[in-house]
Amino acid sequence: LVPRLQPYTSTIFAQMSALATATGSINLGQGFPDSDGPAAMLAVAERAVAGGVNQYPPGPGSLELREAIAFARKRDHGQVFDPQDEILVTVGATEAVAAAVIALCEAGDEVLTLDPSYDSYAAVIAMAGARHTSVPLRDDGAGRFAVDVNEFAAAVTDRTRLVILNTPHNPTGTVLTIEELAGIAKIAVDRDLIVLTDEVYEYLVFGDAAHTPLGTLPGMAERTLTVSSGGKSFNTTGWKIGWVCGPADLVAAVRAVKQFLTYSAGAPFQPAISYALRSESAWVATLRSGLERKRDRLCAGLAAAGFTVSVPQGGYFALADIRPLGEVDGMAFCLALPGRVGVVAVPAEVFTRQPEKWKHVVRFAFCKSDETIDEACSRLSRL
Ligand code: PMP
Numbered sequence: 001l002v003p004r005l006q007p008y009t010s011t012i013f014a015q016m017s018a019l020a021t022a023t024g025s026i027n028l029g030q031g032f033p034d035s036d037g038p039a040a041m042l043a044v045a046e047r048a049v050a051g052g053v054n055q056y057p058p059g060p061g062s063l064e065l066r067e068a069i070a071f072a073r074k075r076d077h078g079q080v081f082d083p084q085d086e087i088l089v090t091v092g093a094t095e096a097v098a099a100a101v102i103a104l105c106e107a108g109d110e111v112l113t114l115d116p117s118y119d120s121y122a123a124v125i126a127m128a129g130a131r132h133t134s135v136p137l138r139d140d141g142a143g144r145f146a147v148d149v150n151e152f153a154a155a156v157t158d159r160t161r162l163v164i165l166n167t168p169h170n171p172t173g174t175v176l177t178i179e180e181l182a183g184i185a186k187i188a189v190d191r192d193l194i195v196l197t198d199e200v201y202e203y204l205v206f207g208d209a210a211h212t213p214l215g216t217l218p219g220m221a222e223r224t225l226t227v228s229s230g231g232k233s234f235n236t237t238g239w240k241i242g243w244v245c246g247p248a249d250l251v252a253a254v255r256a257v258k259q260f261l262t263y264s265a266g267a268p269f270q271p272a273i274s275y276a277l278r279s280e281s282a283w284v285a286t287l288r289s290g291l292e293r294k295r296d297r298l299c300a301g302l303a304a305a306g307f308t309v310s311v312p313q314g315g316y317f318a319l320a321d322i323r324p325l326g327e328v329d330g331m332a333f334c335l336a337l338p339g340r341v342g343v344v345a346v347p348a349e350v351f352t353r354q355p356e357k358w359k360h361v362v363r364f365a366f367c368k369s370d371e372t373i374d375e376a377c378s379r380l381s382r383l
């Protein structure tokens with residue numbers, strides 16, 4: 001492996017899920033639900049397999065799926081995309097991000113992300129030979145991790161080619177406010193930046209938080225790549241059907257790379273996700289409200305076990321400070337936890353370029369059955 005990719009030899013999720021299996025622990029590490037999506041959607045996939053939808057679909061995705069994505073973006077966010085050339089189906093959001101970074105960045109260009117951020121961003125920035133710069137999310141004192149727009153502006157340089165945002169945010173659970181987004185949008189317009197916004201948790205927002213796609217802000221549609229995926233919306237993380245929407249020139253660039261990475265994505269899953277995007281909004285609403293209750297259940301259990309918990313506004317994950325338990329090292333804590341009490345979590349330091357700052361924080365997933373959450377909390381209370 002080339003030296004610049006040496007830091008990316010294994011992902012924390014593979015490592016921790018293997019540990020969970022080996023020790024028979026409850027896995028609150030890797031974020032995947034433990035129940036299936038809507039039955040009618042699963043039936044569409046089964047019929048597609050039985051009915052011969054098993055060869056390469058069109059490279060950009062089936063027209064049916066691209067039309068369904070356009071329909072859902074319009075219905076849910078008022079965004080308008082032409083299915084012909086403004087939407088590309090990818091192998092999960094992960095491939096959309098990777099193809100966009102490779103398509104848009106020359107070696108040495110800067111890619112600006114929030115810090116912490118989803119771990120694939122740093123890896124693909126390194127693969128592209130680009131330079132990773134970041135803006136720290138700062139604890140606002142009430143457990144929300146906020147963007148300081150002035151700090152964001154200061155992090156942009158003449159070499160900044162691409163910004164990668166993510167809201168609702170993994171791992172902090174922050175849902176960016178309209179003020180934060182407007183501040184970022186103004187900087188992007190002033191400095192002529194392209195922004196990729198990773199919105200895989202777009203429907204999973206809680207309480208007063210509301211998800212606003214960055215691409216809906218003034219001046220942003222022509223410079224924004226909006227990425228999402230069926231995985232989190234329909235409990236199909238293993239199907240790896242994602243997409244990227246944006247202006248035709250940017251989508252064409254991503255498509256040029258995507259065609260040589262994977263060419264196309266899971267044929268029989270495409271009609272199933274098309275169906276779900278059009279017809280399963282009520283199911284998604286129930287998923288959202290269920291996850292909000294699970295968030296509260298996990299956060300209460302973690303607090304009772306002695307952690308200091310930051311209650312997330314969206315997504316699958318809660319961050320917990322381990323210092324009240326007399327612990328200081330999240331990585332060591334997570335490696336020992338399966339043996340100690342049979343629970344798996346992931347250390348926040350794998351998501352950051354400032355590991356010292358996040359060393360005492362660990363991430364727990366709550367996209368699990370109530371029984372699993374309760375059992376995990378009861379085990380953690382023995383710490
Ligand atoms: N972005 C974020 C913020 C994520 O949390 C994840 C994984 N859960 C992904 C992208 C990957 O999405 P996909 O499985 O669709 O590739």
Ligand code: GLN
Binds near residue numbers: 031
């Ligand atoms: N996005 C999931 C998480 O943050 C994991 C996806 C993966 O395993 N790469 O837990």
